Amino acid sequence: xxxxxxxxxxxxxxxxxxxxxxxxxxxxxxxxxxxxxxxxxxxxxxxxxxxxxxxxxxxxxxxxxxxxxxxxxxxxxxxxxxxxxxxxxxxxxxxxxxxxxxxxxxxxxxxxxxxxxxxxxxxxxxxxxxxxxxxxxxxxxxxxxxxxxxxxxxxxxxxxxxxxxxxxxxxxxxxxxxxxxxxxxxxxxxxxxxxxxxxxxxxxxxxxxxxxxxxxxxxxxxxxx
Amino acid sequence: xxxxxxxxxxxxxxxxxxxxxxxxxxxxxxxxxxxxxxxxxxxxxxxxxxxxxxxxxxxxxxxxxxxxxxxxxxxxxxxxxxxxxxxxxxxxxxxxxxxxxxxxxxxxxxxxxxxxxxxxxxxxxxxxxxxxxxxxxxxxxxxxxxxxxxxxxxxx
Numbered sequence: 001x002x003x004x005x006x007x008x009x010x011x012x013x014x015x016x017x018x019x020x021x022x023x024x025x026x027x028x029x030x031x032x033x034x035x036x037x038x039x040x041x042x043x044x045x046x047x048x049x050x051x052x053x054x055x056x057x058x059x060x061x062x063x064x065x066x067x068x069x070x071x072x073x074x075x076x077x078x079x080x081x082x083x084x085x086x087x088x089x090x091x092x093x094x095x096x097x098x099x100x101x102x103x104x105x106x107x108x109x110x111x112x113x114x115x116x117x118x119x120x121x122x123x124x125x126x127x128x129x130x131x132x133x134x135x136x137x138x139x140x141x142x143x144x145x146x147x148x149x150x151x152x153x154x155x156x157x158x159x160x161x162x163x164x165x166x167x168x169x170x171x172x173x174x175x176x177x178x179x180x181x182x183x184x185x186x187x188x189x190x191x192x193x194x195x196x197x198x199x200x201x202x203x204x205x206x207x208x209x210x211x212x213x214x215x216x217x218x219x220x221x222x223x224x225x
Numbered sequence: 226x227x228x229x230x231x232x233x234x235x236x237x238x239x240x241x242x243x244x245x246x247x248x249x250x251x252x253x254x255x256x257x258x259x260x261x262x263x264x265x266x267x268x269x270x271x272x273x274x275x276x277x278x279x280x281x282x283x284x285x286x287x288x289x290x291x292x293x294x295x296x297x298x299x300x301x302x303x304x305x306x307x308x309x310x311x312x313x314x315x316x317x318x319x320x321x322x323x324x325x326x327x328x329x330x331x332x333x334x335x336x337x338x339x340x341x342x343x344x345x346x347x348x349x350x351x352x353x354x355x356x357x358x359x360x361x362x363x364x365x366x367x368x369x370x371x372x373x374x375x376x377x378x379x380x381x
Contacts, residue, residue: 005369012362041237134293165373202245206238208309211230214366217308217373220228 006162013158020152027148031141033101038134043146044127054117065107082112093122094127142181165214173211232305239302243295250291257284275344278334286326286353292321308370316364323357326350 002010059082085100099115154172161169241245260280264270270277297315301307334342344350 003369003372006364006374007370009362009365012365016358016362091286164369201240202242206235206242209238210232210370211309213228213235214370214373216228216231217370220315220377220380221373223378 002162004166009161009164010159011029013155013161017152017155019160020148020155024145024148024152025085027141027145031145033136034134034141038131038138041127041130041134044123046122046124049123050068051118051121055114056116057114059110059112059114061110061112063110067177082114091209092125093120094118095120129209140186143186146182147176147179150176163218167215170215235307236302236305239298239305243298243302246291246295246298250288250295253284253288253291256290257281260284274337275334278330278337279344281327282329282333286322286329289322293319293322306374308367308374310371313364313368313371316360316367320357320361320364323353323360327353327357 076079082100082102084102085098087099088097089095096118097116099113101113103111103113105111150172154169154176157169157172158164257280261270261277264273264277293315297312300309300311329350330350331343331348334344
């Protein structure tokens with residue numbers, strides 16, 4: 001009969017396998033959807049969409065004229081929920097701004113002033129920027145899929161193992177660790193070498209020694225039996 | 226790798242990790258105190274509900290995890306043995322704290338706003354939930370390791 005801890009590890013391995021398979025399906029769907037978006041964005045003609053203009057809106061809420069239920073809905077933000085915003089985007093040949101101001105004249109009167117303005121819109125540049133964004137997304141998703149494939153192998157090994165310190169599990173764990181390198185590379189490119197990256201490396205080194213020690217204990221235990 | 230070499234390497238690394246984790250814990254606590262203090266001083270707490278909920282929950286959860294980890298590493302650095310019952314209990318505690326941290330920001334934000342609100346559109350933060358599950362799995366490995374360690378000690 002298997003040790004209770006090993007049985008728990010086997011169950012965790014099985015559960016992890018199911019989660020990883022679901023995650024893989026989601027990632028594959030994401031890769032397909034992002035690839036389709038990238039193709040669509042890359043082939044956008046320059047003059048396909050032209051947007052210019054401005055809009056001004058004022059929303060006045062007078063709570064004193066509302067019933068108690070509607071008043072409560074206003075207060076909790078269920079009926080009117082307009083977050084204050086101040087956006088100005090001037091990149092890739094597009095100049096766009098949106099400004100939302102909330103004015104409270106007294107306890108029962110609210111005024112929302114919404115100002116929107118778009119002076120330039122470059123459809124081609126927007127398409128290229130969106131395509132680059134999609135390609136970066138595809139890279140991250142592919143890296144995630146690779147990690148998931150190795151993660152599934154590890155989960156499989158854990159689901160069938162007689163000890164978490166046996167050679168097969170340790171090999172799969174190392175392979176899973178290596179499959180995380182693309183993530184580390186992306187994190188290095190985006191954030192540079194930070195305290196968290198250094199900490200992550202230290203923890204991994206420590207775990208290698210800990211698992212080697214565990215493998216030694218397992219060997220000892222097997223030889224004693 | 227020989228058992229004694231492995232123990233020596235684990236001890237070396239654990240000493241550094243004890244200090245590092247304690248520093249991280251203090252930094253997290255410091256960030257929470259400074260952030261919340263600043264918002265009260267400038268009376269901006271009500272305007273920055275989302276930032277405050279995130280800072281309070283994530284900061285305290287990370288600080289708690291760092292201090293517990295520091296405690297684990299201190300134990301390991303003293304004996305060189307990673308597989309102990311106290312390490313297993315402490316790892317499970319980290320998993321539980323992280324699990325609580327997966328929904329704590331949204332609970333705090335809802336309390337501050339007086340209505341149900343979420344920070345990123347979902348009640349549970351996957352970024353906290355996955356490490357919680359992973360650490361729980363590792364706690365199981367360590368639990369088995371502790372059993373092997375006991376066997377080894379009894380044999381010797």
